[in-house]
Amino acid sequence: MAAPQQSSLRNQLLAGLSPKDFAPLRPHLEPIELDLRRVLIEPNEPIEHVYFHEHGYTSITTNGQGSKIELGLIGREGMVGVPIALGVRTSPLQFFVQLAGDGLRMTSHELEDAIDERPSLHRVLLRYAQVMSVQTSGTAFANAEHTMERRLARWLLMCHDRVDGDDIPITHEFMAMMLGVRRAGVTTATQVLETSGLIDAKRGVITVLDRKGLEEFADSAYGLPEAEYARQMAKGR
Amino acid sequence: MPGRWRKGGDMPRYFLHLRFRDGPDGLAVDEEGDEVREPRLRAHVEATARDLMRRTRLGAVRNWRNCTFEVKDEGGQLVFVLPFSELPTKR
Numbered sequence: 637m638a639a640p641q642q643s644s645l646r647n648q649l650l651a652g653l654s655p656k657d658f659a660p661l662r663p664h665l666e667p668i669e670l671d672l673r674r675v676l677i678e679p680n681e682p683i684e685h686v687y688f689h690e691h692g693y694t695s696i697t698t699n700g701q702g703s704k705i706e707l708g709l710i711g712r713e714g715m716v717g718v719p720i721a722l723g724v725r726t727s728p729l730q731f732f733v734q735l736a737g738d739g740l741r742m743t744s745h746e747l748e749d750a751i752d753e754r755p756s757l758h759r760v761l762l763r764y765a766q767v768m769s770v771q772t773s774g775t776a777f778a779n780a781e782h783t784m785e786r787r788l789a790r791w792l793l794m795c796h797d798r799v800d801g802d803d804i805p806i807t808h809e810f811m812a813m814m815l816g817v818r819r820a821g822v823t824t825a826t827q828v829l830e831t832s833g834l835i836d837a838k839r840g841v842i843t844v845l846d847r848k849g850l851e852e853f854a855d856s857a858y859g860l861p862e863a864e865y866a867r868q869m870a871k872g873r
Numbered sequence: 874m875p876g877r878w879r880k881g882g883d884m885p886r887y888f889l890h891l892r893f894r895d896g897p898d899g900l901a902v903d904e905e906g907d908e909v910r911e912p913r914l915r916a917h918v919e920a921t922a923r924d925l926m927r928r929t930r931l932g933a934v935r936n937w938r939n940c941t942f943e944v945k946d947e948g949g950q951l952v953f954v955l956p957f958s959e960l961p962t963k964r
Binding site: 783784785786807808809817818819820821823824825826827828831839 | 889891893898900901902903904905907921924925928929930931932933934942
C-alpha cells in the first residue's frame, strides 16, 4: 500500500499539517481497520502505536474498575495517542473504538522521531493536547452542572461532529455506560429530545434532526472545546 | 465488559418502561431490556430506581417519587408496576 497523499486524507489533524510537517510522518502511516470496541490503548500498557481516525471515533474512558464512564471522544479531528506527544509512554485511561471505522497508524517511536526532527510538528500536537484537556474539562463541567438531557445533547453533538450524515449508531445501554447513568435515565432524556423534535430515536440508531436546535438545547454544555479546537488548530499551519 | 453487549443466552429479558409524566410523551419506552433471572427481577428494578433517585438529574423529572417503572416481559405482558414512592426513603 502506497503512502497516503495528504490531500486525500480525511483526518483533519493530518490534513491540516504543513507539507513539511507531514513529510516525516507520511512513509510510516499504515492504513488500519478500526473495529468496534477494539482497544487501541490499554491502561498502563506501553502505547505501541498512535492512531488517526479517517472514519469512526474512539472513546477515552476510566479504566473500568467498577463503573466505566466516558471522559473524551476522538474522531477524525484528532489523534489517539496524545501521551506520546507529551513524552509519556503509557496512560492510566482506556482508549477503545466506539464507532467502527478506519484510519492510519504509525509506531510511537516513529512519531517521537518525527517530533524530534520537526519542532513545528510537535507544537501542533501540543496544541491538540491542550484542546483534549479542554474537552475533558468540558466533560467534567457538564457532569457537574448539567441535567441528563443536556449531557446527552452534548454527547450527541460530539458524536455528530465525527460522523458522516446524521445517523449515530448507538444503543441506550452503551449511552448509559458512557454517561454513567442507568439506561432508564438515558431513555428518558432521549424521549425528551425526541419530543422536542431535535432527534429521532430508533433501536440502535439516533438521527440528528435539528442540529442547531440541539446546540441551543445543550447550551453551555457544548461548544467550548470545539471553539478551542478551531482556534488552536487554525494556527501555524 | 464486552459480554454486556452480547445477545442471546437463556436469560429472560425484562423491559423497564419509565412513566415520568402523564400522556404519551411521558413514558420512556425501554426497547432494549435487561437480562435478569425472575427471582432477582424485583431487586434489580428497585436497585435501578434507587440509583436513578440518588444520582440522576433529569430536567423532565422534578420529583422521582412521582415516577413509576412499568416492567414487562418479552411477550409485552405487564409483570409488575413499581411506583418510586413505594421505595423506602433511605437506602
